[in-house]
Amino acid sequence: MKVTLTVNGAMHAVEVSPWKRLLDVLREDLRLTGTKEGCGEGECGACTVMLDGEAVNSCLVAVGQCDARTVTTVEGLARGDVLHAVQKALVACGGAQCGICTPGIAVCAAHVIDRGLVIGRDEPSARAQVRELLAGNICRCTGYQLIVDAVIAAAREVGER
Amino acid sequence: MDPAVPAIGSSLPRVDGVAKVTGRARYLDDLDAAGAWHGATVRSKTAFGVLEAIDLDPAFDWSQVVVATAADIPGANVIALIEDDQPALVKIGQRVMHVDEAIALVAAPTRALAFEAAKHITPRVRAMTPVYSLEDALACKQPLYKDTNVFKQFLIRKGHEADAELDAAFARAAQVIEGTYDTSPQEQMYIEPQAMMAEWRDGRCFIVGSMQCPYYVHKAMKALLGCGPDGVVITQSVTGGGFGGKEEYPSMLAAHVAVLAAKAKRAVKIVYDRDEDIAATTKRHPCRTHHRLAVDAAGEILAVDIDVVMDGGAYLTLSPVVLSRGVLHAAGPYRCPVVRVRGRVVATNHPPHGAFRGFGAPQTTFAYERQMQKLAIARGEDPLALRKRLALRSGDTTATGQLLGFSVGTDEVIAAIEGVAGTAPTRDGTGPTGAPVRRGRGVCFYFHGAGFTGSGEQRLAGRATIALTTAGTFEVRSSSTDIGQGSITMFTQIAAGALGVDASLVSVIDPSTANVPDSGPTVASRTCMVVGSLVDQGSRALAGQLQTWAAENGLGGRPLLEIAKARSAHGELTHTVQYEPPPGIEWNDTTYTGSAYPVYGWAACLVDVSVDLDTYEVTIDRCVQAVDVGKAINPSIVKGQIEGGTLQALGWAVLENVVYKDGKVANANMTNCIVPTFADAPDLETILVEVPYPFGPSGAKGVGEIPMDGPAAAVANAVENALGVAFDRLPISPEAIAATKSQWSPS
Numbered sequence: 001m002k003v004t005l006t007v008n009g010a011m012h013a014v015e016v017s018p019w020k021r022l023l024d025v026l027r028e029d030l031r032l033t034g035t036k037e038g039c040g041e042g043e044c045g046a047c048t049v050m051l052d053g054e055a056v057n058s059c060l061v062a063v064g065q066c067d068a069r070t071v072t073t074v075e076g077l078a079r080g081d082v083l084h085a086v087q088k089a090l091v092a093c094g095g096a097q098c099g100i101c102t103p104g105i106a107v108c109a110a111h112v113i114d115r116g117l118v119i120g121r122d123e124p125s126a127r128a129q130v131r132e133l134l135a136g137n138i139c140r141c142t143g144y145q146l147i148v149d150a151v152i153a154a155a156r157e158v159g160e161r
Numbered sequence: 162m163d164p165a166v167p168a169i170g171s172s173l174p175r176v177d178g179v180a181k182v183t184g185r186a187r188y189l190d191d192l193d194a195a196g197a198w199h200g201a202t203v204r205s206k207t208a209f210g211v212l213e214a215i216d217l218d219p220a221f222d223w224s225q226v227v228v229a230t231a232a233d234i235p236g237a238n239v240i241a242l243i244e245d246d247q248p249a250l251v252k253i254g255q256r257v258m259h260v261d262e263a264i265a266l267v268a269a270p271t272r273a274l275a276f277e278a279a280k281h282i283t284p285r286v287r288a289m290t291p292v293y294s295l296e297d298a299l300a301c302k303q304p305l306y307k308d309t310n311v312f313k314q315f316l317i318r319k320g321h322e323a324d325a326e327l328d329a330a331f332a333r334a335a336q337v338i339e340g341t342y343d344t345s346p347q348e349q350m351y352i353e354p355q356a357m358m359a360e361w362r363d364g365r366c367f368i369v370g371s372m373q374c375p376y377y378v379h380k381a382m383k384a385l386l387g388c389g390p391d392g393v394v395i396t397q398s399v400t401g402g403g404f405g406g407k408e409e410y411p412s413m414l415a416a417h418v419a420v421l422a423a424k425a426k427r428a429v430k431i432v433y434d435r436d437e438d439i440a441a442t443t444k445r446h447p448c449r450t451h452h453r454l455a456v457d458a459a460g461e462i463l464a465v466d467i468d469v470v471m472d473g474g475a476y477l478t479l480s481p482v483v484l485s486r487g488v489l490h491a492a493g494p495y496r497c498p499v500v501r502v503r504g505r506v507v508a509t510n511h512p513p514h515g516a517f518r519g520f521g522a523p524q525t526t527f528a529y530e531r532q533m534q535k536l537a538i539a540r541g542e543d544p545l546a547l548r549k550r551l552a553l554r555s556g557d558t559t560a561t562g563q564l565l566g567f568s569v570g571t572d573e574v575i576a577a578i579e580g581v582a583g584t585a586p587t588r589d590g591t592g593p594t595g596a597p598v599r600r601g602r603g604v605c606f607y608f609h610g611a612g613f614t615g616s617g618e619q620r621l622a623g624r625a626t627i628a629l630t631t632a633g634t635f636e637v638r639s640s641s642t643d644i645g646q647g648s649i650t651m652f653t654q655i656a657a658g659a660l661g662v663d664a665s666l667v668s669v670i671d672p673s674t675a676n677v678p679d680s681g682p683t684v685a686s687r688t689c690m691v692v693g694s695l696v697d698q699g700s701r702a703l704a705g706q707l708q709t710w711a712a713e714n715g716l717g718g719r720p721l722l723e724i725a726k727a728r729s730a731h732g733e734l735t736h737t738v739q740y741e742p743p744p745g746i747e748w749n750d751t752t753y754t755g756s757a758y759p760v761y762g763w764a765a766c767l768v769d770v771s772v773d774l775d776t777y778e779v780t781i782d783r784c785v786q787a788v789d790v791g792k793a794i795n796p797s798i799v800k801g802q803i804e805g806g807t808l809q810a811l812g813w814a815v816l817e818n819v820v821y822k823d824g825k826v827a828n829a830n831m832t833n834c835i836v837p838t839f840a841d842a843p844d845l846e847t848i849l850v851e852v853p854y855p856f857g858p859s860g861a862k863g864v865g866e867i868p869m870d871g872p873a874a875a876v877a878n879a880v881e882n883a884l885g886v887a888f889d890r891l892p893i894s895p896e897a898i899a900a901t902k903s904q905w906s907p908s
């Protein structure tokens with residue numbers, strides 16, 4: 001089947017089985033290897049991408065469902081060399097260690113921040129909110145603390161602009 | 162000093178940070194190799210028996226795939242490590258020792274085809290009666306290893322020569338505290354599964370992959386391929402976490418891809434499925450510790466007697482060293498004149514257990530810190546005050562008779578916890594969901610030996626090289642891998658600081674056995690302390706060499722960078738430093754006495770929990786760790802290390818577990834083998850304490866493992882505080898809580 005999808009602003013047409021996982025189409029057909037596979041069963045969130053503005057686990061999405069839809073991956077978060085606020089904050093705060101979970105977390109957190117889901121809250125409730133919204137993304141390295149710090153810092157920065 | 166020189170003690174952002182947040186960092190599965198095929202592994206499915214045949218389904222089309230067995234191994238069919246008892250592939254006629262043991266390999270143009278083909282290969286195994294429990298292993302009705310099933314045993318004695326003297330000390334006791342502590346196996350759950358690729362070019366094998374220790378893989382491949390040191394090149398790719406899980410197991414994948422690549426005559430890549438990774442690779446050793454503690458009427462410790470038994474699984478792998486660290490920490494950081502520690506690690510038909518952050522110490526720490534809690538309760542003494550009263554300090558000796566002389570952060574870490582503890586939570590209340598809860602507080606105090614045990618560092622004699630390149634920049638060359646812990650950033654910081662140059666002029670090259678000296682494995686909390694120190698010394702020496710050259714060439718007194726530029730025109734200049742043990746470090750491997758470690762990290766931890774009385778779930782409401790790290794070279798990285806380790810320990814305490822059924826991991830997927838999520842984790846409070854180690858870079862000592870050791874005991878102590886029932890077995894799951902309901906203290 002021919003599937004047409006817009007990925008990070010560019011239109012792609014791929015000839016694939018409709019059952020091929022979106023994750024594999026991104027990594028193999030489009031060579032966008034920023035999106036990672038940690039489990040292949042919807043548990044770790046390393047494969048998180050945005051599909052029409054919703055965060056999804058791309059290991060659970062068949063590409064046949066993606067025809068004429070829009071996908072954003074970690075490669076699409078920065079504008080040229082200008083990193084998204086959450087990418088900058090993850091570097092500054094030490095929120096990426098081994099980094100394998102980072103693309104999924106950056107995509108999900110960018111979504112949370114861009115939608116304004118954390119601003120206008122006091123610190124404890126903002127932290128609780130971040131923890132809840134990112135609960136589908138597992139990180140085994142950081143203990144999450146510095147990632148939460150980074151997301152809050154980025155949300156404040158974006159909110160103040 | 163040039164203002165761009167990164168100061169030691171400043172949080173230089175990770176040098177690999179931008180590559181990681183943009184998705185540009187390339188892990189093994191992201192690497193292209195033209196025409197690479199994919200490999201898959203056929204596993205035993207029978208826990209114990211003799212391999213009689215390997216059957217290929219005649220109905221399957223084998224023309225597209227390559228199949229390899231033990232017969233295709235060019236050299237010795239072993240994964241060389243401590244003992245050569247584990248084969249890379251079981252040979253027909255030989256014993257199969259665990260249910261996920263590799264029997265055959267398949268390579269195919271696509272991963273799907275490789276996995277499909279693997280399903281059409283059936284090992285025919287004549288089953289024998291397997292051994293799973295510690296009791297059965299020790300009874301040795303079925304010998305798995307020699308005629309005892311004991312891979313290794315240790316005996317540590319302090320303050321006595323014969324058992325009768327120990328018995329006499331116990332006979333004098335006013336009080337004896339005794340308990341048995343069981344800790345569960347734990348999965349490392351690095352988020353990047355094991356992954357490796359091999360390719361043969363001009364008779365040499367090039368292996369690249371996710372790993373902690375390139376030279377371990379190198380050693381194993383020399384034996385397996387039957388080649389010299391130049392016959393195989395091992396290169397680490399960006400590694401998505403290890404925690405010990407990529408210490409020994411990558412040699413297995415390397416063997417498999419090397420054999421397949423030779424047979425397929427092209428590059429072959431193996432990337433494990435998550436389920437396969439959980440089922441087949443090493444975990445933390447399950448352990449049973451029996452602990453007896455004798456105190457006099459004043460509450461001083463008279464003697465301790467400890468017996469540790471670990472399940473090593475099917476092969477010896479690293480078990481002797483894990484047990485060694487376990488027994489060396491078993492008596493805890495407490496003054497005690499008479500100590501006996503016995504330890505054994507036994508063979509079973511579980512997949513081999515192996516390295517995991519803490520390396521035996523978390524198991525025995527759980528036992529001794531539960532014992533200290535019971536002592537505090539029995540004496541009606543404040544738990545933290547009791548630890549403060551009995552803790553080791555400078556001038557005291559450890560269980561192996563090591564005289565502690567420097568860098569003992571006992572008072573500082575305990576004071577740090579006292580300073581922030583505040584009032585303990587009220588016991589009865591309601592949780593955020595409105596359910597009734599019981600709250601409690603627990604503390605613990607613990608230590609962790611940094612670097613290799615005993616004379617390990619001397620034997621290894623690790624080396625690191627600092628180079629001025631022909632481009633006028635500097636390179637750090639070592640085999641230490643960055644597996645997320647930040648070593649390349651730390652090395653950059655140490656080298657730039659020592660040379661007095663901007664961090665952007667220093668690069669840490671990718672570890673490849675073709676380009677870097679053997680600085681030892683990335684394990685044992687040794688990278689920053691031991692190898693960092695080599696980087697520090699090497700950088701200073703190189704700077705000195707440059708100054709000498711400058712003086713001889715009429716450039717004396719010029720800034721180092723200018724000298725470096727001028728010198729680089731004449732070719733590369735390098736300086737290699739080899740490890741020298743600090744003075745006064747002596748260890749006797751026969752008597753197990755002396756300086757077990759060059760230095761220790763010290764830590765105290767406070768945990769508040771609530772137990773939901775409807776669901777029996779334990780929630781960690783607060784966790785504070787105060788850790789003496791000597792010197793935090795990069796506080797943000799150090800904090801990240803401590804927090805990551807702390808959460809792994811909290812997870813091990815209440816929710817993580819690996820469940821074996823008939824020798825097989827019954828929960829081999831992330832849905833059932835759970836680790837803490839963002840929502841499970843509390844905000845972590847981390848206090849860095851710095852009591853410098855005179856022989857570490859700027860005073861730094863190991864930090865990677867220590868945070869894993871203590872928190873599980875602090876949680877158990879807190880749950881006991883909440884419910885009035887002792888919890889001596891991990892995990893403290895809702896089932897475990899529910900089972901004690903009738904014994905809870907009245908509200």
Ligand code: FES
Binds near residue numbers: 037044057060
């Ligand atoms: S790979 Fe998709 S959720 Fe883990």
Ligand code: FES
Binds near residue numbers: 097138140
């Ligand atoms: S940084 Fe390693 S899993 Fe998150």
